[in-house]
Amino acid sequence: MNATALPIPENLERFPELHRALDAQAAIAEANRCLFCFDAPCTAACPTHIEVPRFIKKIATGNLRGAAKTILDANVLGLSCSRVCPVDVLCEGTCVMSRYNKKPVEIGRLQRYAMDHYYAGGARISEARARGSGRVACIGGGPASLACAAELRRNGYAVTVFDNRPLPGGLNTYGVAEYKLRPSDSLREIEMIRGMGVEFRQAAVGAEISLEEMEREFDFIFAGVGLGAIERLGIPGEDLGGVIDALRFIARYKTSGDLAVGRRVIVIGGGNTAIDAANAARRLGAEEVHVFYRRGELEMPAFDSEYDHSKVEGVRFHWLAQPVEIVGRDGRAVAVKFAMTRLGEPDATGRRWPEAIAGSEFEQPCEMVIPALGQSRVTEILRSRGIELKGGLIVVERASGRTSNPKYYAGGDCVNGGREVVDAVADGKRAARAIIASMKPEAMRG
Ligand SMILES: Cc1cc2nc3c(=O)[nH]c(=O)nc-3n(C[C@H](O)[C@H](O)[C@H](O)COP(=O)(O)OP(=O)(O)OC[C@H]3O[C@@H](n4cnc5c(N)ncnc54)[C@H](O)[C@@H]3O)c2cc1C
Ligand code: SF4
Known part of the structure; x- marks a missing residue:
């Protein structure tokens, strides 16, 4: 599974970006509108709890790499989130500026400004704080698994991501509208995560590799399988030419x-x-x-x-x-x-x-x-491993993402029924931290 395996045509003319990037002058002016609140509501409203005032302050002082690092410490998919997050119902929706009848600080665009600068300068995330020797498999290569894999890898654990599609990234690569996120941006993030040492394999888990095999090879398994195909309408004519979900x-x-x-x-x-x-x-x-x-x-x-x-x-x-x-x-x-x-x-x-x-x-x-009805569920393969499902979604302990089988954790759309990219990232990161806490002492090098 390789980012250059498929040509990705970009439809730049038909899909110009929805929100234009800020230039340097506009970014600094916007950053200086921030009141740098203590106990900032935007940080609390962001599911990954990015320290928003901190990264904005760094932009205001010209430290763009530092700003990107603050973002990435909390959210490894800071680039895609800056483009796809529904900011009006998340961070920007809580900005105190609206209390003074002023436009909220444009947090999403500032985040994008820092992340674009970071990727333009050849993105490399800091080396693993080498610690663990355990092995973890992530099923699915979407935002939930990517965040889980990156957090584990940063802490020194070996991680393999299994995805059944030719390119990783899940809906970031294949689903989110192109005028918000181009496939190439999704793939840039994946290359950075690959550069951290995460291994990617193209395989359908349950068909090409069994869960029993994975259990033998890995200490823990994270399920970030997302949701499945669009539900059928169940009316005559659905299979005619010209009908495509x-x-x-x-x-x-x-x-x-x-x-x-x-x-x-x-x-x-x-x-x-x-x-x-x-x-x-x-x-x-x-x-x-x-x-x-x-x-x-x-x-x-x-x-x-x-x-x-x-x-x-x-x-x-x-x-x-x-x-x-x-x-x-x-x-x-x-x-x-x-x-x-x-x-x-x-x-x-x-x-x-x-x-x-x-x-x-x-x-x-x-x-x-x-x-364009709802999406189906793809979790049935997990039932045979004693994992509790409810309405086709995986039941987890909220704080850790742990399933009813302690070897398995889960997060993202297959748990929450379909929310946002940033929620999947938060779930993946939370599960990775819980997995690290559950690793046997012999899997830790100190
Ligand atoms: C059309 C559309 C537009 C969206 N737009 C936005 C947006 O603008 N902003 C936003 O924040 N969110 C948006 N979302 C939601 C967002 O994309 C999802 O919440 C997010 O991608 C969930 O991440 P995930 O990792 O849980 O699942 P996914 O991204 O679905 O990734 C799951 C991956 O697992 C793979 N997989 C499944 N089963 C197996 C198996 N057995 N073996 C191997 N691989 C497997 C799948 O092929 C897929 O690649 C959109 C969703 C859709 C459908
Ligand atoms: S744009 Fe998304 S990731 Fe960034 S602070 Fe807002 S909610 Fe969090």
Whole structure:
């Protein structure tokens, strides 16, 4: 598994970056807006607890490498997080500036400024504080496993990351929208982690290597397997040509250069993944992109900032409509038949369930359909090792990430059901620290 194994076409023209980088003058001016709060709420709000005022102070004094080091000490994926974190609901959302009716300090862009400088100067993380001689395997090569692997390696332990895809990085490489994070940026972080001495192997755990084999080879196993494929709609026509689920669609445009979209595209779903797919379809040339969601605007799970941005991209939204059939001609999708819905009583989760209204069906013509429902679970292989699952997610002790089998730890989307990159990083780091604390004394060199 090698960063140069696949050509990664970058669609710079169609996917210019959402947030432009700060230049030196703007970065210093922005850094000097920070009040350098003691007990800073932004540090508490960041799941990886980056010491935000500390790194911003270093930027203000021109110590960019020091700023990057402060970031990386807490969050080894500081580069990708600076681009993908929904900062308005995390660090920037708590900035005290808003108490004075001022714009929050642009923490994400300042973090990016420091990290870009660091990578431009040839990123190398400090050598391992050599200590341990234990061996750990991480299943999955996404943010959770990368953070776990880096933290273990920094402490001297041997780590092997197993991922079943040609390139590591999980959704950072294959899923997050290209105008936020380019595959090459994800791969730059992986190269840095590889440079720390983490080994990467391409293998499907459970199929090409068994958990029993891994248990013999490794002292501990961290499961960062994420979530699986997009759930099927379960309606006629789903296998027609021109129907491609949102994750496959995003992965394809990000890594293969296969960019053909229809003139009219229908996206089905109301989450951030639906929005990312819809925006990408617009930028890839679709004249009309329609997002259909079976509940109302208020119930839509996508972040407000993502929704607002999508409207600027020219995506059209339709509420209270659920698909009942994908209509085909000559083997290809030509329309989606929808039924209007009304929202019933709240269910056990507190969400109001949509009920189809009889006789309300209508057809929306299209050349491409992108289902973007939730993701399936890929944890079943762990059950045979006595690991407790609930609703397909791995049950862990929150503070350590330890599963019901003490040899196994877990974190990221396969535990939390799908949150943000920074949450996966925090989980991986926390689990690594707990693994280190559980290593047998003979696995420690002092
Ligand atoms: C379309 C989309 C857009 C997103 N955009 C954002 C965003 O803008 N900002 C943000 O913060 N978050 C975003 N997220 C969420 C974020 O990507 C995830 O929370 C994060 O990637 C979770 O990391 P993870 O390591 O738990 O899992 P993943 O990133 O999913 O990585 C898991 C890896 O494990 C591999 N794997 C699974 N099973 C096996 C096995 N048996 N053997 C070997 N390998 C295996 C998978 O192939 C995958 O590479 C987005 C998610 C999606 C779907
Ligand atoms: S990692 Fe994300 S949440 Fe944490 S300080 Fe950086 S941008 Fe904010």
